[in-house]
Amino acid sequence: MAHHVVRIEVWLRDGLVDPEGRTVSEALSGMGFPVLSARAGKIYEVTIDAGSAVEAESLAREMCEALLANPVRDSYRVEVLGDG
Template sequence: MKYKAKVFVTLRPSVLDPAGTAVQSALTQMSYNVESVRIGKYVEMVLDATDESEASDRLHQACDQLLANPVIENYRFELVEAL
Protein backbone atom coordinates (compact mmCIF):
# COMPACT_ATOMS: atom_id res chain seq x y z
CA MET A 1 0.00 0.00 0.00
CA LYS A 2 1.00 3.60 -0.48
CA TYR A 3 0.97 6.05 2.40
CA LYS A 4 1.33 9.82 2.36
CA ALA A 5 3.27 11.34 5.23
CA LYS A 6 3.41 14.95 6.35
CA VAL A 7 6.45 15.46 8.59
CA PHE A 8 6.88 18.52 10.82
CA VAL A 9 10.35 19.19 12.29
CA THR A 10 10.79 21.92 14.91
CA LEU A 11 13.55 23.06 17.22
CA ARG A 12 13.25 21.92 20.81
CA PRO A 13 11.94 24.70 23.07
CA SER A 14 15.31 24.96 24.88
CA VAL A 15 17.20 25.66 21.62
CA LEU A 16 17.68 29.27 20.51
CA ASP A 17 16.19 30.13 17.11
CA PRO A 18 18.06 33.06 15.54
CA ALA A 19 16.12 32.75 12.27
CA GLY A 20 12.84 32.94 14.19
CA THR A 21 14.10 35.96 16.13
CA ALA A 22 15.04 37.73 12.88
CA VAL A 23 11.62 37.02 11.35
CA GLN A 24 9.88 38.21 14.52
CA SER A 25 11.89 41.44 14.43
CA ALA A 26 11.05 42.04 10.77
CA LEU A 27 7.36 41.35 11.35
CA THR A 28 7.32 43.75 14.31
CA GLN A 29 8.95 46.47 12.17
CA MET A 30 6.19 45.87 9.60
CA SER A 31 3.54 46.47 12.32
CA TYR A 32 2.65 42.78 12.70
CA ASN A 33 2.81 42.56 16.45
CA VAL A 34 3.76 38.93 17.01
CA GLU A 35 4.91 37.61 20.36
CA SER A 36 7.30 34.95 19.06
CA VAL A 37 8.33 33.07 15.92
CA ARG A 38 9.92 29.62 15.61
CA ILE A 39 11.17 28.34 12.25
CA GLY A 40 10.90 24.66 11.31
CA LYS A 41 10.78 22.27 8.35
CA TYR A 42 7.88 20.58 6.57
CA VAL A 43 8.38 17.48 4.42
CA GLU A 44 5.81 15.50 2.39
CA MET A 45 6.53 12.03 1.09
CA VAL A 46 4.75 8.99 -0.30
CA LEU A 47 6.05 5.58 0.71
CA ASP A 48 5.19 1.94 0.11
CA ALA A 49 4.58 -0.29 3.12
CA THR A 50 2.60 -3.43 3.88
CA ASP A 51 0.56 -1.68 6.58
CA GLU A 52 0.32 1.53 8.60
CA SER A 53 2.49 0.15 11.40
CA GLU A 54 5.37 -0.57 9.03
CA ALA A 55 4.99 2.85 7.40
CA SER A 56 5.09 4.51 10.82
CA ASP A 57 8.21 2.54 11.84
CA ARG A 58 9.97 3.49 8.60
CA LEU A 59 9.05 7.16 9.07
CA HIS A 60 10.44 7.16 12.62
CA GLN A 61 13.71 5.73 11.27
CA ALA A 62 13.87 8.29 8.45
CA CYS A 63 13.23 11.15 10.86
CA ASP A 64 15.78 9.91 13.40
CA GLN A 65 18.48 9.24 10.80
CA LEU A 66 18.01 12.02 8.25
CA LEU A 67 15.13 14.47 8.54
CA ALA A 68 15.63 15.65 12.13
CA ASN A 69 18.58 16.12 14.43
CA PRO A 70 17.27 14.40 17.59
CA VAL A 71 19.68 16.38 19.78
CA ILE A 72 18.10 19.76 18.99
CA GLU A 73 14.88 19.00 17.07
CA ASN A 74 11.53 17.34 17.65
CA TYR A 75 9.39 15.84 14.93
CA ARG A 76 5.87 14.60 14.42
CA PHE A 77 4.11 13.25 11.39
CA GLU A 78 0.67 12.60 10.01
CA LEU A 79 0.22 9.41 8.01
CA VAL A 80 -2.73 8.63 5.70
CA GLU A 81 -3.39 6.09 3.01
CA ALA A 82 -2.60 7.54 -0.40
CA LEU A 83 -5.24 7.11 -3.08
Protein backbone atom coordinates in the same frame (compact mmCIF):
# COMPACT_ATOMS: atom_id res chain seq x y z
CA MET B 1 1.98 -2.64 -0.74
CA ALA B 2 0.17 0.68 -0.74
CA HIS B 3 1.32 4.26 -0.99
CA HIS B 4 0.93 6.34 2.17
CA VAL B 5 1.49 10.09 2.38
CA VAL B 6 3.26 11.05 5.59
CA ARG B 7 3.85 14.57 6.94
CA ILE B 8 6.98 15.00 9.04
CA GLU B 9 7.49 18.20 11.05
CA VAL B 10 10.95 18.93 12.44
CA TRP B 11 11.42 21.67 15.05
CA LEU B 12 14.21 22.87 17.30
CA ARG B 13 13.69 21.56 20.81
CA ASP B 14 12.07 23.95 23.27
CA GLY B 15 14.60 26.15 25.01
CA LEU B 16 17.08 26.27 22.12
CA VAL B 17 17.81 29.55 20.38
CA ASP B 18 15.95 29.80 17.06
CA PRO B 19 17.75 32.57 15.12
CA GLU B 20 15.57 32.18 12.02
CA GLY B 21 12.38 32.37 14.08
CA ARG B 22 13.69 35.42 15.92
CA THR B 23 14.56 37.17 12.64
CA VAL B 24 11.09 36.49 11.23
CA SER B 25 9.44 37.69 14.43
CA GLU B 26 11.46 40.92 14.49
CA ALA B 27 10.83 41.58 10.78
CA LEU B 28 7.08 41.07 11.08
CA SER B 29 6.92 43.21 14.23
CA GLY B 30 8.90 45.90 12.43
CA MET B 31 6.30 45.83 9.64
CA GLY B 32 3.56 46.55 12.16
CA PHE B 33 2.18 43.03 12.66
CA PRO B 34 1.32 42.18 16.28
CA VAL B 35 3.71 39.18 16.36
CA LEU B 36 4.96 38.14 19.79
CA SER B 37 7.17 35.27 18.62
CA ALA B 38 7.80 32.93 15.70
CA ARG B 39 9.41 29.53 15.30
CA ALA B 40 11.03 28.18 12.16
CA GLY B 41 10.89 24.51 11.30
CA LYS B 42 10.79 22.14 8.36
CA ILE B 43 7.89 20.16 6.95
CA TYR B 44 8.39 17.17 4.69
CA GLU B 45 5.62 15.30 2.87
CA VAL B 46 6.85 11.89 1.85
CA THR B 47 5.02 9.17 -0.08
CA ILE B 48 6.01 5.79 1.30
CA ASP B 49 5.36 2.35 -0.16
CA ALA B 50 4.26 0.38 2.91
CA GLY B 51 1.87 -2.41 3.80
CA SER B 52 -0.08 -0.31 6.33
CA ALA B 53 -0.33 3.14 7.86
CA VAL B 54 1.41 1.80 10.98
CA GLU B 55 4.34 0.58 8.89
CA ALA B 56 4.48 3.91 7.02
CA GLU B 57 4.65 5.78 10.34
CA SER B 58 7.38 3.49 11.61
CA LEU B 59 9.43 3.99 8.43
CA ALA B 60 8.99 7.77 8.68
CA ARG B 61 10.28 7.70 12.27
CA GLU B 62 13.31 5.72 11.09
CA MET B 63 13.90 8.39 8.42
CA CYS B 64 13.86 11.06 11.10
CA GLU B 65 16.36 9.21 13.25
CA ALA B 66 18.63 8.47 10.27
CA LEU B 67 18.60 11.82 8.43
CA LEU B 68 15.77 14.33 8.83
CA ALA B 69 16.14 15.28 12.51
CA ASN B 70 19.21 15.84 14.66
CA PRO B 71 18.36 14.04 17.94
CA VAL B 72 20.49 16.47 19.96
CA ARG B 73 18.66 19.63 18.89
CA ASP B 74 15.45 18.65 17.09
CA SER B 75 12.11 17.15 17.93
CA TYR B 76 9.79 15.77 15.29
CA ARG B 77 6.19 14.81 14.71
CA VAL B 78 4.97 12.20 12.21
CA GLU B 79 1.43 12.06 10.82
CA VAL B 80 0.12 9.62 8.21
CA LEU B 81 -2.20 11.71 6.03
CA GLY B 82 -3.66 8.92 3.94
CA ASP B 83 -3.18 6.84 0.86
CA GLY B 84 -1.19 8.52 -1.91
